Amino acid sequence: MTDRIREFLRTRREDGPCVVVDLDVVRTNYQAFARALPDTRVFYAVKANPDAAILQALEEMGSSFDCASVGEIDMVLATGAGADRVSFGNTIKKERDIERAFKLGVRLFAVDSYEEAEKIARVAPRAKVFCRILCDGAGAEWPLSRKFGCEPEMAADVLEHAYRLGLQAYGVSFHVGSQQKNVNAWDGALASAAQIFRACAERGISLSMVNLGGGFPTRYLQDVPAAISYGEAIFSSLRKHFGNAIPETIMEPGRGMVGNAGLIETEVVLISKKSETDALRWVYLDIGKFGGLAETMDEAIRYPLRTPRDGDDTAPCVLAGPTCDSADVLYEKTPVELPLSLSIGDKVIIEACGAYTTTYSAVAFNGFPPLKSYVI
Amino acid sequence: MTDRIREFLRTRREDGPCVVVDLDVVRTNYQAFARALPDTRVFYAVKANPDAAILQALEEMGSSFDCASVGEIDMVLATGAGADRVSFGNTIKKERDIERAFKLGVRLFAVDSYEEAEKIARVAPRAKVFCRILCDGAGAEWPLSRKFGCEPEMAADVLEHAYRLGLQAYGVSFHVGSQQKNVNAWDGALASAAQIFRACAERGISLSMVNLGGGFPTRYLQDVPAAISYGEAIFSSLRKHFGNAIPETIMEPGRGMVGNAGLIETEVVLISKKSETDALRWVYLDIGKFGGLAETMDEAIRYPLRTPRDGDDTAPCVLAGPTCDSADVLYEKTPVELPLSLSIGDKVIIEACGAYTTTYSAVAFNGFPPLKSYVI
Numbered sequence: 172m173t174d175r176i177r178e179f180l181r182t183r184r185e186d187g188p189c190v191v192v193d194l195d196v197v198r199t200n201y202q203a204f205a206r207a208l209p210d211t212r213v214f215y216a217v218k219a220n221p222d223a224a225i226l227q228a229l230e231e232m233g234s235s236f237d238c239a240s241v242g243e244i245d246m247v248l249a250t251g252a253g254a255d256r257v258s259f260g261n262t263i264k265k266e267r268d269i270e271r272a273f274k275l276g277v278r279l280f281a282v283d284s285y286e287e288a289e290k291i292a293r294v295a296p297r298a299k300v301f302c303r304i305l306c307d308g309a310g311a312e313w314p315l316s317r318k319f320g321c322e323p324e325m326a327a328d329v330l331e332h333a334y335r336l337g338l339q340a341y342g343v344s345f346h347v348g349s350q351q352k353n354v355n356a357w358d359g360a361l362a363s364a365a366q367i368f369r370a371c372a373e374r375g376i377s378l379s380m381v382n383l384g385g386g387f388p389t390r391y392l393q394d395v396p397a398a399i400s401y402g403e404a405i406f407s408s409l410r411k412h413f414g415n416a417i418p419e420t421i422m423e424p425g426r427g428m429v430g431n432a433g434l435i436e437t438e439v440v441l442i443s444k445k446s447e448t449d450a451l452r453w454v455y456l457d458i459g460k461f462g463g464l465a466e467t468m469d470e471a472i473r474y475p476l477r478t479p480r481d482g483d484d485t486a487p488c489v490l491a492g493p494t495c496d497s498a499d500v501l502y503e504k505t506p507v508e509l510p511l512s513l514s515i516g517d518k519v520i521i522e523a524c525g526a527y528t529t530t531y532s533a534v535a536f537n538g539f540p541p542l543k544s545y546v547i
Numbered sequence: 548m549t550d551r552i553r554e555f556l557r558t559r560r561e562d563g564p565c566v567v568v569d570l571d572v573v574r575t576n577y578q579a580f581a582r583a584l585p586d587t588r589v590f591y592a593v594k595a596n597p598d599a600a601i602l603q604a605l606e607e608m609g610s611s612f613d614c615a616s617v618g619e620i621d622m623v624l625a626t627g628a629g630a631d632r633v634s635f636g637n638t639i640k641k642e643r644d645i646e647r648a649f650k651l652g653v654r655l656f657a658v659d660s661y662e663e664a665e666k667i668a669r670v671a672p673r674a675k676v677f678c679r680i681l682c683d684g685a686g687a688e689w690p691l692s693r694k695f696g697c698e699p700e701m702a703a704d705v706l707e708h709a710y711r712l713g714l715q716a717y718g719v720s721f722h723v724g725s726q727q728k729n730v731n732a733w734d735g736a737l738a739s740a741a742q743i744f745r746a747c748a749e750r751g752i753s754l755s756m757v758n759l760g761g762g763f764p765t766r767y768l769q770d771v772p773a774a775i776s777y778g779e780a781i782f783s784s785l786r787k788h789f790g791n792a793i794p795e796t797i798m799e800p801g802r803g804m805v806g807n808a809g810l811i812e813t814e815v816v817l818i819s820k821k822s823e824t825d826a827l828r829w830v831y832l833d834i835g836k837f838g839g840l841a842e843t844m845d846e847a848i849r850y851p852l853r854t855p856r857d858g859d860d861t862a863p864c865v866l867a868g869p870t871c872d873s874a875d876v877l878y879e880k881t882p883v884e885l886p887l888s889l890s891i892g893d894k895v896i897i898e899a900c901g902a903y904t905t906t907y908s909a910v911a912f913n914g915f916p917p918l919k920s921y922v923i
Contacts, residue, residue, distance in 0.1 A: 218871055264817075286817060349873075493637070516642075533909060534908050535618070536906040537616050
């Protein structure tokens with residue numbers, strides 16, 4: 172917890188859970204990414220936390236932005252950033268949304284299929300497109316699926332199709348999986364990207380750019396490598412696969428940019444047992460899976476917890492949220508150790524909550540208001 | 548689809564997915580529940596769909612309301628219903644929320660622990676409490692956990708504790724699991740309830756009420772028993788376990804009250820394959836897990852789909868949402884059969900979406916607005 176957040180929480184009087192993000196940490200993270208790969212443009216993944224103050228701070232530092240929707244593009248442009256600093260990185264776009272983005276000045280679009288390239292060609296003539304390829308995501312903590320990207324073997328065909336439709340076949344993107352702790356995870360994908368560059372060159376199509384995606388981790392329970400280590404490993408793989416013809420590169424940190432900049436303050440609503448002889452306590456907080464902690468799904472992301480009783484003897488607890496939904500349990504398969512002295516009404520700090528919390532919150536499930544967010 | 552909904556959708560001009568609920572179906576469902584167990588008070592589980600028009604219609608029909616939060620209690624009281632028609636059914640409540648509810652006139656509270664009874668005794672003197680017991684939920688489609696309820700062996704102790712604290716030990720509740728298709732699922736829980744009634748009677752505490760909970764299903768892909776079948780089975784179990792001293796009973800239908808009254812209209816954003824040889828198509832809709840279809844988690848609830856191409860030849864598809872989250876996949880382990888002729892831009896109807904959709908929707912994940920809801 173930073174001093175600024177500690178001071179903010181000390182004087183907060185409102186009821187209910189909240190996220191607090193310290194912009195100084197976001198700025199420090201931005202600088203670390205910019206230094207780790209100095210020739211790589213940083214496109215902040217807006218979906219991680221689209222708070223206007225965060226976007227404004229990053230705009231002022233020179234960041235570009237990876238947007239998932241026209242809604243996010245509007246938020247970025249509202250900071251005063253030019254549309255040349257926007258990538259419409261979602262591979263699943265309505266044609267009329269592509270058209271809206273194009274009219275707003277956006278010229279860089281993701282595709283992973285022929286069909287998406289055709290939509291873009293119809294309403295965003297001569298735009299740049301990059302093709303996302305599948306990537307196995309080994310080493311990542313947040314489950315990747317096959318949802319985004321095509322098999323690398325298909326990418327050159329998709330890019331050629333885009334080229335023949337009058338678009339600029341611009342490059343290749345991939346995502347090595349969110350919360351990726353293996354700094355070498357980019358190597359295989361960069362080998363595939365180089366192969367696609369060669370396949371396109373053989374067809375007379377010159378690609379320019381590799382989008383390194385996101386995946387840069389934030390610290391939860393375990394230490395994670397620093398941005399500089401990722402930069403070194405990625406640069407080494409770029410050299411290995413592209414020789415001295417290193418392409419233009421961009422990266423899309425989201426979790427790595429804001430995850431450790433924020434925390435959630437929550438309150439213990441109930442501590443109880445299911446029977447007189449139960450070894451486990453159940454600890455219920457005033458935030459759960461539907462209030463902003465969606466990434467606890469399948470217990471994927473395990474957040475560090477801090478209590479006012481830390482240092483006292485601990486015992487394992489099931490941790491759950493406040494709603495009347497039986498699925499609103501955060502950690503049960505692997506219980507959490509919490510102080511035996513923890514009491515109803517205690518405030519608990521959930522660390523590293525700057526990313527993927529505020530916007531995941533349900534509008535009003537069980538009549539609870541959405542998660543409050545403060546960016547200071 | 549009802550004629551009223553069909554007519555509404557025919558003239559709708561707005562973009563984006565929406566839920567449409569037909570109040571006539573809600574009214575029919577209410578009557579079916581009221582007739583199925585004529586001596587049982589119906590407490591609609593507000594969390595299933597708290598739309599003001601639904602609450603108003605049920606208020607006018609004489610329904611009572613099961614509320615999960617003070618927010619939901621406020622919504623119910625706004626219909627003009629008296630606080631005597633409210634049960635604060637969440638077993639996890641902040642003490643100040645219990646106090647707020649008590650000041651609003653609410654006198655009926657759920658507990659499943661000593662600690663919760665103590666909170667109620669402090670701020671809601673002489674209120675009625677019922678103790679929720681664990682129930683195995685066999686036969687239910689939406690996963691139950693051990694989150695709510697204590698072991699039946701502990702319930703008499705919790706109720707005695709409440710009684711000694713000056714509260715009215717009022718009864719027992721349980722929940723047989725959501726989307727419960729076995730009409731006999733209530734039998735075991737009613738046997739436990741009768742046992743708790745006897746255990747309390749031996750201590751000089753006379754319980755009055757059994758809360759039968761919810762669990763009444765709605766029709767998704769398969770037919771479900773009618774309300775009357777549940778009524779007959781439950782009444783038979785009440786007779787069996789309580790003899791001719793049948794207690795006051797209440798029930799809390801949520802899904803069964805509104806599930807089949809609504810549907811979602813969505814649009815096909817993209818249909819593509821991951822490779823030239825892929826057997827599966829990926830069909831991406833403009834609604835997904837974070838836009839209101841949270842109950843597709845682990846593919847638990849399988850919604851019926853209707854397309855404008857029904858009747859054409861079909862093939863299996865993975866079905867996914869529009870966000871840049873790789874977890875936003877609806878059905879993949881068990882793909883869905885969709886027409887080969889299905890096209891980008893087609894409208895797809897997702898049936899039986901009146902419950903647990905609107906309020907699960909994320910506030911703005913990926914910059915997409917929350918699900919629109921129309922109650923007609």
